[in-house]
Structure formats: structure tokens, C-alpha cells
Amino acid sequence: MNEPILRIRNIESFYGPIMAIRGVSLDVHPGQIVSILGANGAGKTTLMKTVSGVMDPEKGRITFDGQQIQGSEPHKVVQKGIVHVPEGREVFPLLTVDENLSLGAYTLSDKGQIDHDRDLVFSYFPVLKERRGQEAGTLSGGQQQMLAIGRGLMANPRIMLLDEPSLGLSPLLVQEIFGILKRLNDEQKMTMMLVEQNANAALELAHHGYVMEIGRIVMDGAADVLLQSEDIQNFYLGVQEEGARENRRWKRKKTWR
Amino acid sequence: MDNAQLLISGLANGCVYGLIALGFVLIYKATEAVNFAQGDFMMLGAFVTIGLTNTEYMGLPFWLALPISLMIMGALGYLIDRLIIRRLFGESQTAVVILTIALGFVIRFAAGLIWGHEPQTLQNPLAGKEIRFGGLVLGMEDVAVIVVTILLTWGLYVFFSKTKLGLAMQGASQNQLAAYYMGIPVKRVQGFIWALAGVVAGIAGILFAAKGSVDPTTGLLGIKAFAAAVIGGFGSLPGALAGGLIVGVIEPFASRYVAAGYSQIAPYALLLAVLIFRPHGLFSQVRVKKV
Ligand SMILES: Nc1ncnc2c1ncn2[C@@H]1O[C@H](COP(=O)(O)OP(=O)(O)O)[C@@H](O)[C@H]1O
Numbered sequence: 001m002n003e004p005i006l007r008i009r010n011i012e013s014f015y016g017p018i019m020a021i022r023g024v025s026l027d028v029h030p031g032q033i034v035s036i037l038g039a040n041g042a043g044k045t046t047l048m049k050t051v052s053g054v055m056d057p058e059k060g061r062i063t064f065d066g067q068q069i070q071g072s073e074p075h076k077v078v079q080k081g082i083v084h085v086p087e088g089r090e091v092f093p094l095l096t097v098d099e100n101l102s103l104g105a106y107t108l109s110d111k112g113q114i115d116h117d118r119d120l121v122f123s124y125f126p127v128l129k130e131r132r133g134q135e136a137g138t139l140s141g142g143q144q145q146m147l148a149i150g151r152g153l154m155a156n157p158r159i160m161l162l163d164e165p166s167l168g169l170s171p172l173l174v175q176e177i178f179g180i181l182k183r184l185n186d187e188q189k190m191t192m193m194l195v196e197q198n199a200n201a202a203l204e205l206a207h208h209g210y211v212m213e214i215g216r217i218v219m220d221g222a223a224d225v226l227l228q229s230e231d232i233q234n235f236y237l238g239v240q241e242e243g244a245r246e247n248r249r250w251k252r253k254k255t256w257r
Numbered sequence: 258m259d260n261a262q263l264l265i266s267g268l269a270n271g272c273v274y275g276l277i278a279l280g281f282v283l284i285y286k287a288t289e290a291v292n293f294a295q296g297d298f299m300m301l302g303a304f305v306t307i308g309l310t311n312t313e314y315m316g317l318p319f320w321l322a323l324p325i326s327l328m329i330m331g332a333l334g335y336l337i338d339r340l341i342i343r344r345l346f347g348e349s350q351t352a353v354v355i356l357t358i359a360l361g362f363v364i365r366f367a368a369g370l371i372w373g374h375e376p377q378t379l380q381n382p383l384a385g386k387e388i389r390f391g392g393l394v395l396g397m398e399d400v401a402v403i404v405v406t407i408l409l410t411w412g413l414y415v416f417f418s419k420t421k422l423g424l425a426m427q428g429a430s431q432n433q434l435a436a437y438y439m440g441i442p443v444k445r446v447q448g449f450i451w452a453l454a455g456v457v458a459g460i461a462g463i464l465f466a467a468k469g470s471v472d473p474t475t476g477l478l479g480i481k482a483f484a485a486a487v488i489g490g491f492g493s494l495p496g497a498l499a500g501g502l503i504v505g506v507i508e509p510f511a512s513r514y515v516a517a518g519y520s521q522i523a524p525y526a527l528l529l530a531v532l533i534f535r536p537h538g539l540f541s542q543v544r545v546k547k548v
């Protein structure tokens with residue numbers, strides 16, 4: 001198999017004295033979708049923040065395309081081609097859809113490239129084109145998620161870190177968004193690291209999966225193998241209860257938008 | 258004096274309050290902290306320009322002194338962020354607020370030391386000129402203040418909505434975390450916002466010193482501008498300007514029609530009323546607040 005584009009080795013990350021990531025290693029190969037599964041609080045978001053440079057690891061190495069990037073400033077990481085589509089959308093609420101997309105391309109300066117990327121985003125998310133002049137805060141949850149993904153694409157990334165893109169969305173919308181992610185992977189060869197609690201959907205989409213528990217990787221394997229595994233089946237059933245809680249949390253969060 | 262003339266001179270004062278209020282809001286939106294030295298920045302901008310252009314000091318030509326003084330104010334804002342505020346990263350916003358109050362004391366002290374405590378005015382080409390307009394006699398300075406403020410407002414609008422850096426400033430103030438994720442160098446952008454706040458304070462100071470006199474305590478009128486910013490809804494730039502205009506216009510009318518001793522509290526009475534009846538300000542963008 002080809003060399004991994006993203007190689008994470010023995011990463012440890014802390015919130016103050018709390019150790020949230022306890023020695024995680026994983027590989028993402030170019031063109032692959034790698035899913036990271038795990039219950040709430042397992043450390044999936046923290047792992048992504050550590051890759052994108054929003055948090056610095058205490059120990060360990062992260063290698064992207066042969067270069068070590070652990071502890072780099074977030075804007076340096078984006079310039080290298082890693083974009084983080086955060087949990088909970090995090091759009092710029094008072095800026096328009098178009099302006100949000102423009103900020104996604106902040107690290108680029110080639111106007112032609114930016115226009116091309118914007119057309120690409122609109123071809124995958126036609127609703128964003130219809131609403132390009134609308135303030136992002138007034139979009140529905142699903143549209144905001146599409147904007148968050150589209151804004152990530154505007155950075156012209158080589159790998160996207162997608163943190164729970166299905167959070168709080170209806171099953172139909174989840175299907176739509178996962179369909180678009182699959183197309184992006186097939187047609188644009190976009191490499192993705194996907195965090196999900198919706199294990200079934202994530203493994204259907206992914207090539208490879210990792211399972212995290214309290215800051216550690218406890219299992220990994222090819223996605224189709226994991227799908228059949230009994231542990232995952234149990235884990236997946238466990239997640240369904242979590243789903244309801246997530247929904248409530250999203251509702252609470254949504255009130256301030 | 259005619260009501261229309263009261264209105265014009267009130268608007269001219271209001272422009273200065275509005276520009277200081279704009280500085281408050283710029284920094285508040287970027288850093289969630291209030292820079293209580295903003296009024297003193299204004300005073301400093303006035304004295305720096307006086308120092309450059311007045312004949313008893315350096316005596317540079319007025320139009321040369323302007324850009325130099327604005328550059329000095331911009332650099333000062335940038336350096337204050339870079340060397341002082343950024344050190345407090347991670348500390349509570351109260352720490353930043355207390356620091357800016359202390360900074361105000363330092364600026365007042367330094368200005369007194371350098372330029373003395375006597376009131377001074379900026380020697381400028383418009384001084385003493387008048388415009389007659391219908392039956393009105395308007396001070397040229399008042400008109401210039403209003404015109405400059407309108408132009409500056411328009412320029413800021415274009416900057417914030419059309420330029421990449423302006424958009425990034427908006428983004429960083431609406432959702433700082435998302436700005437990091439998008440690769441916006443948030444700290445550098447905040448430095449630019451402090452620089453911009455310094456330039457705007459400089460312009461306010463120049464306008465103020467062109468139409469009246471300044472002394473080192475002049476910056477204390479920043480408290481009126483603070484009221485103006487609150488009246489306008491602390492998160493909104495147009496609101497800050499509008500709040501400034503409202504306070505500016507209320508003052509001369511209150512002192513004309515309300516008994517002396519009560520008239521001075523008019524802006525604060527309005528502030529109180531706004532806080533009670535529209536706690537987010539008259540022109541607030543309530544959705545902007547996230548927590
Ligand atoms: N800002 C924070 N401060 C302190 N602890 C945190 C913070 N964010 C997350 N944690 C803790 O770190 C652990 C991992 O959290 P997180 O990475 O968000 O998990 P996940 O994304 O898998 O739900 C959890 O135990 C959580 O309580």
C-alpha cells in the first residue's frame with residue numbers, strides 16, 4: 001500500500017491536568033476515508049484539535065506528507081493542506097454564505113483557484129448557491145453543516161478532518177450529507193478523517209475504522225471487517241442511546257445562533 | 258442660537274463621541290474586553306498632532322503631520338496589543354480591563370509631562386472659518402468633523418465588507434475558534450484591530466482638537482463615548498456611531514432646555530433608560546452573542 005499521508009504516533013494531549021488523549025497512533029492513506037468511532041468523551045474531538053494545531057500535544061509526533069506538524073500554529077497547518085470542519089458547524093453567524101466561503105479560502109490568494117473552488121462547492125451543495133447572500137446564522141442545521149463542509153473545501157485541502165457532521169441532523173439529511181462525502185471521496189479523491197458516533201453510517205462510508213475509548217485506540221481494522229464484528233455491533237447499539245442525548249445537546253446549543 | 262445650529266454643533270461633538278465609541282466596539286468585538294484607555298488614545302492622538310504641527314512645537318505642515326500622527330497612533334495600538342495585552346492571553350477579561358484603566362493613567366501622565374496641562378488647540382487651515390448656509394452660520398470645523406466622520410464610516414464599511422482582512426476581522430470577532438480552524442492568524446488580526454482602533458482614536462483626537470481645546474484630562478470624556486457605545490448596543494459599529502450622535506445631540510439641547518445641574522446627566526439618563534428598556538442597546542445584533 002502507498003505511504004500514509006497523515007501519520008499520528010503516540011500522541012498525548014491534556015486539558016490542564018486532565019489527560020484526554022493517552023498515546024494514540026493512527027494512519028490515513030491518500031484517497032481513503034478513515035472513521036474514528038467512540039462514545040461521547042472518548043477524545044475524538046481532542047484528537048482532531050491536536051492534528052489541526054488548535055491544541056498542542058504534550059508528547060508524540062504527527063507527520064503530514066513527510067513533515068512533522070505537531071505543535072504548529074493552526075494557520076500553518078491549514079496552509080499545509082489539512083482543514084478541520086469542527087463539531088457543531090461553527091459558522092460565522094452574521095456573515096453571508098458567500099463571505100463564510102471566502103473566509104474558508106483565507107490561506108489562498110489565487111483568485112482563479114478560489115473561484116474554481118467556490119463553483120465546486122456550489123456543484124456539491126446547490127442550496128448554498130441559492131442562499132449565497134443569506135446570513136449563515138439564519139440557515140437550518142443541515143444547511144449550516146453543508147456550509148461548514150463547503151467552507152472547509154474552500155481551503156483546497158488535501159485532507160479534511162470532519163467532526164461529527166451528522167450531529168443533530170435528521171436521518172434523511174445524514175444520508176444526504178454522507179452521500180456527498182462519498183462523492184467527494186470518489187470524484188475529488190478527497191482524503192478524510194471522519195469522527196462519528198453513528199458507527200454504522202460511518203463504517204459504510206469508510207475504508208478503515210478506529211475505535212476510541214477514554215483517550216486510547218482500542219480496536220482498528222478494515223471498515224467491512226469492523227462492520228461485521230460483534231464488539232462493534234454492541235458498541236453501535238450502545239451509541240443509539242447516546243444519539244438522543246446528542247440531539248438534546250444540539251437543541252440547547254442552537255438557541256444562541 | 259438657532260435649533261439647527263445647536264443640532265449641527267451637537268452632531269459634530271457626537272461624531273467625536275461616535276468615533277471613540279467605535280474604538281470601544283472594535284476592540285470589544287475582537288477581544289471581548291473593553292479598552293477603557295480609548296478616550297485617552299483620542300487625547301494622545303490630539304497631542305501628537307499638536308506636537309507635530311503647532312508652531313511652538315515641531316511646526317510641520319498640517320497635511321504632512323496628519324498621516325504621520327495617524328501612523329504613530331496605529332503603531333501604538335498595535336504595540337500595546339503586541340507587548341502588553343497579548344501577555345495577558347488566557348487571563349480573565351477583568352485583568353485586561355484593569356490594565357487598560359492603568360494605561361489611561363499612564364497616557365494622561367505622559368501627556369502632561371510632554372505637553373503640559375494647559376488647554377491647547379490644533380493649529381489648522383480651517384480654524385475660525387465659517388460657512389453661511391441659508392440663515393445658518395456654521396463653523397467650518399464642525400462641518401469638517403461631520404464630513405470626515407461620514408467618509409471614515411464609509412471607508413470602514415468598505416474595508417469590513419469588501420477586503421479579506423476586514424472579513425477576517427469580522428469572522429474572528431464572531432467566532433474566534435472557527436477563525437482558527439479556517440487558518441486565520443487570529444492574534445495577528447487582533448493586533449491589526451488594535452492598530453485600527455488607534456488610528457480611529459487618532460482621527461477623533463485630531464477632529465476634537467481642531468474644533469476645541471484639549472488638555473491631558475480630555476480623554477475622560479471617553480466615559481460619555483462609552484455610554485454612547487452601550488446605547489448603540491455594544492456589539493455594533495453603526496450602533497456605536499449612532500449612539501455617539503445621539504449623545505452629542507442631546508447634550509446641547511439638554512443644556513439649553515433643561516435646568517443647569519440636571520442637563521449634564523442627560524446622556525447618562527438616556528443610558529439608564531436604554532439599559533432598562535432595551536438592554537442590548539438600540540441597534541444591537543443580539544444574535545452575535547454566543548454564550
Ligand atoms: N475544554 C475542555 N476542558 C477540560 N476537559 C475537556 C475539555 N474538552 C473536553 N474535555 C475532556 O476531554 C475528554 C475528551 O473530550 P472530547 O475530545 O471532546 O471527546 P469526544 O469528541 O470523543 O466526545 C472528555 O473527558 C472531556 O470531558
Ligand SMILES: [Mg+2]
Pocket residue numbers: 041044045046087
Ligand atoms: Mg466530540
